[in-house]
Structure formats: structure tokens, C-alpha cells
Amino acid sequence: MGSRAAEERMEKSTGVHFSGLRLEEDHPTTSSATAAQNGRGEPFVIGVAGGASSGKTTVCDMIIEQLHDQRVVLINQESFYHNLSEEELTQVDDYNFDHPDAFDTEKLLYCMENLKHGHVVDIPNYDFRANKSILPARKVNPSDVIILEGILIFHDPRVRDLMSMKIFVDTDADVRLARRIRRDTVEKGRDIGTVLDQYSKFVKPAFDDFILPTKKYADIIIPRGGDNHVAIDLIVQHICTKLGQHDLCKIYPNLYVIQSTFQIRGMHTLIRDAQTTKHDFIFYSDRLIRLVVEHGLGHLPFTEKQVITPTGSVYTGVEFCKRLCGVSVIRSGESMENALRACCKGIKIGKILIHREGDNGQQLIYQNLPKDISDRHVLLLDPILGTGNSAVQAIALLLQKGVQEANIIFLNLISAPQGVHVVCKRFPRIKIVTSEIEFGLNDDFRVIPGMGEFGDRYFGTDDD
Ligand SMILES: Nc1ncnc2c1ncn2[C@@H]1O[C@H](COP(=O)(O)OP(=O)(O)O)[C@@H](O)[C@H]1O
Ligand SMILES: Nc1ccn([C@@H]2O[C@H](COP(=O)(O)O)[C@@H](O)[C@H]2O)c(=O)n1
Numbered sequence: 516m517g518s519r520a521a522e523e524r525m526e527k528s529t530g531v532h533f534s535g536l537r538l539e540e541d542h543p544t545t546s547s548a549t550a551a552q553n554g555r556g557e558p559f560v561i562g563v564a565g566g567a568s569s570g571k572t573t574v575c576d577m578i579i580e581q582l583h584d585q586r587v588v589l590i591n592q593e594s595f596y597h598n599l600s601e602e603e604l605t606q607v608d609d610y611n612f613d614h615p616d617a618f619d620t621e622k623l624l625y626c627m628e629n630l631k632h633g634h635v636v637d638i639p640n641y642d643f644r645a646n647k648s649i650l651p652a653r654k655v656n657p658s659d660v661i662i663l664e665g666i667l668i669f670h671d672p673r674v675r676d677l678m679s680m681k682i683f684v685d686t687d688a689d690v691r692l693a694r695r696i697r698r699d700t701v702e703k704g705r706d707i708g709t710v711l712d713q714y715s716k717f718v719k720p721a722f723d724d725f726i727l728p729t730k731k732y733a734d735i736i737i738p739r740g741g742d743n744h745v746a747i748d749l750i751v752q753h754i755c756t757k758l759g760q761h762d763l764c765k766i767y768p769n770l771y772v773i774q775s776t777f778q779i780r781g782m783h784t785l786i787r788d789a790q791t792t793k794h795d796f797i798f799y800s801d802r803l804i805r806l807v808v809e810h811g812l813g814h815l816p817f818t819e820k821q822v823i824t825p826t827g828s829v830y831t832g833v834e835f836c837k838r839l840c841g842v843s844v845i846r847s848g849e850s851m852e853n854a855l856r857a858c859c860k861g862i863k864i865g866k867i868l869i870h871r872e873g874d875n876g877q878q879l880i881y882q883n884l885p886k887d888i889s890d891r892h893v894l895l896l897d898p899i900l901g902t903g904n905s906a907v908q909a910i911a912l913l914l915q916k917g918v919q920e921a922n923i924i925f926l927n928l929i930s931a932p933q934g935v936h937v938v939c940k941r942f943p944r945i946k947i948v949t950s951e952i953e954f955g956l957n958d959d960f961r962v963i964p965g966m967g968e969f970g971d972r973y974f975g976t977d978d979d
């Protein structure tokens with residue numbers, strides 16, 4: 516790809532983003548594409564409803580803290596309170612802030628639509644003391660996870676339809692009232708008489724009439740709010756699983772893309788950068804390869820094993836699968852052998868050389884495989900899955916040698932969707948483990964964005 520084309524691609528795919536957790540003016544940072552932009556699909560939207568002071572914000576903060584390696588943004592329904600007229604402001608005690616009409620839901624939908632399409636949005640900054648929005652608005656960046664929180668966030672079906680997961684925080688009325696009194700007097704500077712009047716006049720009736728009836732829409736009901744660590748752990752686990760799933764994983768259940776973290780994105784950024792030195796390229800490729808290998812090993816069968824610890828106690832664990840070997844596709848695949856040896860002491864590693872003539876004529880040139888390979892689970896090593904043609908040749912050879920299709924785990928650093936389709940359709944029982952799915956292939960059948968000729972960069976045989 517020419518440098519002009521590369522520049523155009525950069526312009527399209529980057530731009531200034533800010534962590535959704537922070538106000539722009541606090542912590543400007545640059546970050547890379549979000550789920551919506553990197554082809555992983557739309558953001559995962561979570562709705563969190565419940566009575567006022569039930570612990571919604573506390574639960575959201577705990578989820579966000581545990582999702583520390585993901586781009587998450589929290590949007591409060593309270594940001595979309597209608598601004599009161601001067602007259603309403605003079606009689607604010609008669610205003611019902613707990614009725615669905617108190618919110619500008621159209622504006623909320625507009626902001627969500629923009630966020631889902633990858634645009635930065637201005638979210639009003641609501642001031643409870645002034646009973647109105649104040650400037651500056653909060654700049655919110657598109658994120659992988661959007662949490663929508665508010666007493667009536669499940670009321671409007673159009674808002675509910677945005678959500679992939681709905682959580683209702685269920686806390687006793689007396690606890691909610693006690694917390695509200697404390698919060699409104701201490702944080703909002705209100706007197707207790709006003710707080711109690713508002714509660715009996717508006718808050719309690721609205722809870723019964725509008726909030727409680729939306730509990731039926733919840734997928735998960737959390738009793739005890741932020742005290743319920745088990746529920747929060749399970750929610751976080753579920754979100755992580757969903758985020759780790761590339762759309763291709765939904766088509767091919769045997770394709771595993773290791774869950775992206777900022778560390779993994781950082782390593783990919785380095786090895787994909789054409790300016791990265793050979794030393795750094797090897798260092799970060801090795802780190803990523805090790806992760807892929809460890810992940811691949813996790814798909815091997817195991818048997819239960821009990822051992823006695825030095826304290827004389829029984830530890831019930833598992834034993835590694837012993838009938839195992841590696842097979843590297845020469846030459847790039849050899850870069851993965853060290854990581855495999857480091858993880859599996861004394862492992863046998865066979866080799867296959869496939870000559871690439873153009874990109875359709877693949878020819879098997881050389882093979883050196885363990886004699887008893889048919890009895891083994893095989894970790895097939897090739898850092899790049901491009902067209903899938905070499906992979907098909909290599910896998911066909913393994914099957915010819917008697918290896919069970921289900922016993923092959925194909926390990927890649929990066930995989931092009933075309934290669935995944937070719938391999939998974941032809942060999943639906945083999946597993947593919949990869950660290951990132953690429954955009955595709957260019958006219959020369961090279962993976963894009965890719966990282967160039969992996970073998971040349973790793974073994975130092977490129978031009979520089
Ligand atoms: N589990 C808890 N134990 C004690 N205090 C809590 C707990 N959860 C929330 N709070 C306090 O109650 C108040 C309301 O909680 P918050 O999470 O803001 O509720 P909501 O967002 O539903 O109005 C806050 O002052 C918060 O610190
Ligand atoms: N100016 C306002 C606006 C809203 N409220 C009350 O806030 C409650 C909702 O906020 P939560 O964090 O508890 O979800 C709701 O009960 C409103 O009555 C207010 O007091 N003043």
C-alpha cells in the first residue's frame with residue numbers, strides 16, 4: 516500500500532478519543548478505535564435501573580472498576596432532566612423529578628445513536644443543587660461498553676431496545692429512604708423536611724407507579740446493590756465474554772480470539788508499526804506468541820489429579836495432556852517454537868514447508884513429523900492466517916497422517932477473515948486460536964493492516 520493510501524487509512528481510523536470514564540478537560544488522552552470502529556460490532560449497552568438511592572451508581576462504579584482494561588462510559592439518565600423554566604424553579608418543591616416526563620428522552624436517544632455510530636457526544640452536566648444543567652457539557656467518547664443508569668431507564672421501550680443487558684438494583688424502601696435523607700441533606704444541601712415531603716409526594720408514588728413496574732424487563736435483579744459482589748463478578752464475567760467475541764466467533768464456535776486488553780493492543784501496535792526495530796519486533800511478537808500458545812494449551816483435554824501439598828493437605832487439580840506435539844509451518848511458524856517449548860517441557864515439534872507460488876498454487880515441499888503423530892494432539896504453528904491456502908495444505912497433510920481433526924489446534928497471531936472462512940468451512944472440527952482478526956486481504960493477497968512479512972521481520976532477512 517502506498518504511503519498516501521496509508522495516510523488516508525490512518526486519518527479514517529484514528530482521531531482524538533478520550534476514555535469514556537473521564538471528563539475531557541480532566542484527562543485528555545488519545546486512544547485507538549472502539550468496538551464499533553474496529554469491526555467488533557456495536558458497543559455493548561447495559562441498562563441499570565432501580566429506585567432512587569438503591570445503589571445504581573455504586574453498582575455501575577464497581578462494574579467499571581472491574582472492567583478496567585475496557586473502554587467503558589457511564590451515562591446517567593439524570594443528565595437528561597429537562598431544564599426548568601424560571602417559574603418552575605421558583606416552585607421547585609412542587610416539581611416531580613420522578614415522573615417519566617421529567618426527562619428529555621429524545622435527547623438521550625439522539626446521544627446514544629451518535630455514540631453507537633462512533634461519534635463523540637456532549638452529555639449535559641446536571642447540577643442537583645441548581646436543578647439544571649451547567650456548562651461545560653461532558654464530552655463522551657464512543658466506547659466498547661456503554662452503561663445507561665437511571666431510575667426510569669427501562670421506562671421507554673426505545674431506550675430498552677438499545678440494551679444488551681438490563682440490571683435492576685433491588686434495595687428495600689427503608690434503606691433507600693435512609694440513604695436519600697443522608698445524601699440530599701449532606702451532598703445537596705437540602706433540609707430534611709423538604710426531603711421527606713418530596714419523598715411522600717413524588718418519590719414513593721413514582722417508584723410504585725413507574726419504576727417498580729419496569730423491574731420485569733430486567734435480565735438480572737441485584738439484591739443488596741453494591742454489597743452483592745457475587746452478582747457483580749458474574750455480570751463482569753459475562754460482559755468480558757461478550758466483548759471478546761468477534762462476529763466471526765459467532766459463526767464459527769471453534770474460533771477463539773483471545774480477549775483484547777490494552778496490553779495486547781499495545782503489543783500489536785508495536786509489531787504492526789513499520790518503524791519498529793527488529794529487536795522490539797521480536798520482543799513483542801514473542802510476548803504475544805506466548806499468550807496465544809498459553810491460550811491454545813487451555814483447549815487441550817485434561818484429567819483430574821490429586822496431590823498432597825507440603826502441609827499434608829489434598830489438592831485436587833488437573834494433569835496436562837501428554838500426547839501432544841507441535842508442528843511449525845516453515846519459516847514463520849518456527850518463531851513460535853520457543854514459546855511452545857517454554858510452556859511444554861520436552862515437546863516434540865515437527866515441521867512442514869509449503870512453497871507459495873502466487874497465492875493459489877501451494878505446494879508441499881518438505882515434512883518432518885513425529886512418527887506417532889496420529890496419536891497426538893497437534894498444535895499447528897503459523898503466526899499469520901491469510902488466504903488459508905497454506906493452512907489447508909498443512910491441515911490436509913496432518914489428516915492424511917491420521918491426526919484427528921478435532922485434535923488440531925491452529926495457533927496464529929493474526930487471522931484474516933478470508934482464511935478463517937476457508938479453514939473453518941473445510942475443517943469444522945479444528946480449533947483456531949488467534950490474538951486479532953484482521954480487516955482482510957489486499958489485492959496481493961497480503962493481510963491488512965497486517966505486519967508485513969512476519970518471517971523477514973522476525974528473522975532479520977528484510978531489506979533494512
Ligand atoms: N451497599 C451500600 N452500603 C452503604 N451505602 C451505600 C451502599 N450503596 C450505596 N450507598 C450509598 O447510598 C447513596 C446512594 O447510592 P447510589 O449508588 O448513588 O444510588 P443511586 O445511584 O441508585 O441513587 C450514596 O451515598 C452511596 O454512597
Ligand atoms: N433536581 C433534582 C433532580 C432529581 N432529583 C431526585 O434524584 C433522584 C434520582 O437520582 P438517583 O441518583 O437517586 O437515581 C430522583 O428520585 C429525584 O427525585 C432531585 O431530588 N432533584
Ligand SMILES: [Mg+2]
Nearest residue numbers: 571572573664
Ligand atoms: Mg445514581
